[in-house]
Amino acid sequence: xxxxxxxxxxxxxxxxxxxxxxxxxxxxxxxxxxxxxxxxxxxxxxxxxxxxxxxxxxxxxxxxxxxxxxxxxxxxxxxxxxxxxxxxxxxxxxxxxxxxxxxxxxxxxxxxxxxxxxxxxxxxxxxxxxxxxxxxxxxxxxxxxxxxxxxxxxxxxxxxxxxxxxxxxxxxxxxxxxxxxxxxxxxxxxxxxxxxxxxxxxxxxxxxxxxxxxxxxxxxxxxxxxxxxxxxxxxxxxxxxxxxxxxxxxxxxxxxxxxxxxxxxxxxxxxxxxxxxxxxxxxxxxxxxxxxxxxxxxxxxxxxxxxxxxxxxxxxxxxxxxxxxxxxxxxxxxxxxxxxxxxxxxxxxxxxxxxxxxxxxxxxxxxxxxxxxxxxxxxxxxxxxxxxxxxxxxxxxxxxxxxxxxxxxxxxxxxxxxxxxxxxxxxxxxxxxxx
Numbered sequence: 001x002x003x004x005x006x007x008x009x010x011x012x013x014x015x016x017x018x019x020x021x022x023x024x025x026x027x028x029x030x031x032x033x034x035x036x037x038x039x040x041x042x043x044x045x046x047x048x049x050x051x052x053x054x055x056x057x058x059x060x061x062x063x064x065x066x067x068x069x070x071x072x073x074x075x076x077x078x079x080x081x082x083x084x085x086x087x088x089x090x091x092x093x094x095x096x097x098x099x100x101x102x103x104x105x106x107x108x109x110x111x112x113x114x115x116x117x118x119x120x121x122x123x124x125x126x127x128x129x130x131x132x133x134x135x136x137x138x139x140x141x142x143x144x145x146x147x148x149x150x151x152x153x154x155x156x157x158x159x160x161x162x163x164x165x166x167x168x169x170x171x172x173x174x175x176x177x178x179x180x181x182x183x184x185x186x187x188x189x190x191x192x193x194x195x196x197x198x199x200x201x202x203x204x205x206x207x208x209x210x211x212x213x214x215x216x217x218x219x220x221x222x223x224x225x226x227x228x229x230x231x232x233x234x235x236x237x238x239x240x241x242x243x244x245x246x247x248x249x250x251x252x253x254x255x256x257x258x259x260x261x262x263x264x265x266x267x268x269x270x271x272x273x274x275x276x277x278x279x280x281x282x283x284x285x286x287x288x289x290x291x292x293x294x295x296x297x298x299x300x301x302x303x304x305x306x307x308x309x310x311x312x313x314x315x316x317x318x319x320x321x322x323x324x325x326x327x328x329x330x331x332x333x334x335x336x337x338x339x340x341x342x343x344x345x346x347x348x349x350x351x352x353x354x355x356x357x358x359x360x361x362x363x364x365x366x367x368x369x370x371x372x373x374x375x376x377x378x379x380x381x382x383x384x385x386x387x388x389x390x391x392x393x394x395x396x397x398x399x400x401x402x403x404x405x406x407x408x409x410x411x412x413x414x415x416x417x418x419x420x421x422x423x424x425x426x427x428x429x430x431x432x433x434x435x
Contacts, residue, residue, distance in 0.1 A: 025053040028139060030075045031063045032056065032104075037127065041075065044132040045139070052139070060088050064095055072143050073100040078116065079107070089119040100146035102138055104130075122146055172198060172232050174239075176205040181213050182281065184403040186375040188382055192223045192342065192396045199396030200227035200270075201340045202235040206242055211279030214242045217338040217400055218272040218315075219291065226264050233262050234270060247276060252289060252323045256315040269316035273338055277330070281404045284336075286326040290314030292344060292357060295364060296328075297335040302365045305357060335373070335403040337364065342395030346385050355385060374403065 028045075032038040042054050057063035059082055063074070074092055078085050092101055103116035106127045113124030122142035125135070176185050191199030200220035207213045216238050220227045237258045241251050252274070259270055271291035277284040286294075286306055293308035312323030330336075344360050347353065355363070360381075367380050378399050386392055 025051040026072045026139075026143070027068070027070050028052045028054050028073045028075065029063060029066055029071050030054055030056045031058075031060060031080070032075070032077045033058045033080050034077075037077075041130075041135070044130065044135045047132045059083075060091065064091075067092070067096045067099065069098075071096060071099050073102060073139050073146075075102050075104055075139075076121075078103050078105045078112070086115055086119045089116060089121050093120045098146070098150055100139075100142040102142050174202075174204045174235060178205055178207050178213060180211075181207045182404060183213060183277075184374060184401075184405075186378055186401045186403075188375075188378045188397070188399045190342075190382070190393070190397045191228070192394055198228040198232065199223060200231045201342070201396040201398040202231035203338070203398050203400055204235050204239050205400070205402070206239055208242065213275075213277040213281075213402075214247075215275040215277070215336075215338065215400065215402060216272065217291070217340060217398055218270050219340040219342075219396065219398075220270045221268060223396060227268070230259070230262055230264075230268065230270070234259060248285070248287060248325055249323050252287060252312070252315065253321070256321065259316045263316060269314045271314045271341070275336070275338070277402075281330065282332065283330055284328045286328050287323045288312065288326075289321070289323055290317065292339065292341055294339075295337040295361065296330070297337065297364070297368050298331065298333065303337070303361050303368060305361065330404070333405055335368075335401055337378075338400040338402075340396060340398045342393055342397035343382070343385060343399060345395055346389035346393050348388050350390065355388060360385075374401065377401065 030038055030041055032041065038056050038058075042056075045052050045054065055066055057066055059080060060076075061082070067074075074096075076088060076092065077083070078088070080088070084091075089101055089103060092099070101121045103113070103121040103124045104127060105112065105124070108126050108128070116124045122145050123138050125138055173189065176187075178185055185205055187203060189199075189201065189203075191201075200222055201218070202220070203215075203217040205213065205215045216235070218231065218234060220231045220234070234255060238251070238255055241254055246254060252272070255272075259268075269290075272287075272289040273291040273294060274287040274289075275284050275294070288308055288311035290311065290313055293305045293311075295303045296306055297303045306328050307326045310324040310326055313321045315321075339360075344355050344357055346355050348355060348359070363384060364377070364381055367377055367384075372380055378401050382397065382399060
């Protein structure tokens with residue numbers, strides 16, 4: 001077998017040349033049993049001045065040990081005496097899937113060339129037609145095509161992983177179990193992490209066999225995947241404990257032990273708000289563990305914070321803790337809004353002031369007074385908080401809205417405000433807590 005070794009002028013159009021790696025010339029492995037042809041190929045590459053480093057093997061068995069992670073291209077003779085033709089291409093790619101392969105033969109056979117490319121080669125060359133310019137360009141293009149193929153493969157794999165992660169995270173969001181409760185439930189959840197569906201915030205709502213509706217919302221400190229996983233663990237543990245019959249402080253103490261065993265660091269803690277709404281829906285039992293108090297909304301009245309004077313510590317913050325219950329009268333018709341602190345820690349404009357709970361009371365009062373209810377109320381409120389912040393909120397945000405409508409409204413019992421009435425939107429927002 002011979003290679004036509006003719007020199008041609010390279011004046012005119014520039015010849016694509018392989019880019020040398022940062023550590024030196026481009027490594028090329030030549031698999032050729034004929035020493036004359038092997039020398040001719042090396043001379044063709046050298047005459048163009050291409051910066052390549054050619055290693056030579058006379059058989060596939062001799063070549064495989066020489067394949068390294070930095071081998072950029074393999075020139076494979078398909079007519080090796082001990083070779084298996086197209087199967088040799090597949091063997092090379094199984095051993096070095098990120099290496100470009102150029103199939104070389106002394107036969108002008110277009111079908112063989114197409115079969116070689118179908119088997120995984122980047123190109124097909126006929127020895128009698130090769131010169132320095134063609135060979136250099138073929139090596140260069142083969143390496144670049146392989147890089148492009150690898151980039152596309154990694155992109156597709158990343159997209160598939162992203163879709164799988166999205167499905168997994170979506171299934172980890174809770175499905176409230178409130179059949180027979182007569183309550184309407186709406187929730188909005190926005191993680192602070194980009195391209196994520198889950199953050200450290202968590203929530204759930206279930207109705208037990210005795211007719212009591214149990215609701216929880218919590219916030220694991222931090223925003224990463226570890227915090228998201230811990231939030232899911234706490235939510236599932238909470239639901240399991242509720243169905244096992246645990247309530248109140250006993251439930252919270254057990255949940256704290258779960259957190260202490262599952263967290264990756266002793267500095268991790270979680271705030272939590274828990275409500276148990278009586279079967280008739282006229283009153284509830286409230287427990288707070290370092291969490292913002294819910295808002296009670298009634299038609300014809302401004303929203304008020306539920307009592308929070310006896311709030312307990314966040315879970316995992318202290319070795320032990322007490323989380324006393326507060327009895328809350330609700331009345332026949334009401335809405336309860338539970339939220340995480342991501343909603344009230346948004347900034348107001350370009351300054352350092354935060355919206356705060358008083359600002360939220362004022363904002364929700366305006367929208368509720370204008371007749372907004374349900375998911376429209378939540379969506380409008382979150383959108384306005386983001387507008388005030390000048391963009392998306394940095395922290396995770398979870399908002400729940402439970403609503404009970406009675407067929408015959410009765411006079412609502414009085415609920416004492418935990419804070420003074422807001423003095424108007426501009427005043428209440430200007431008095432938000434500093435950053």
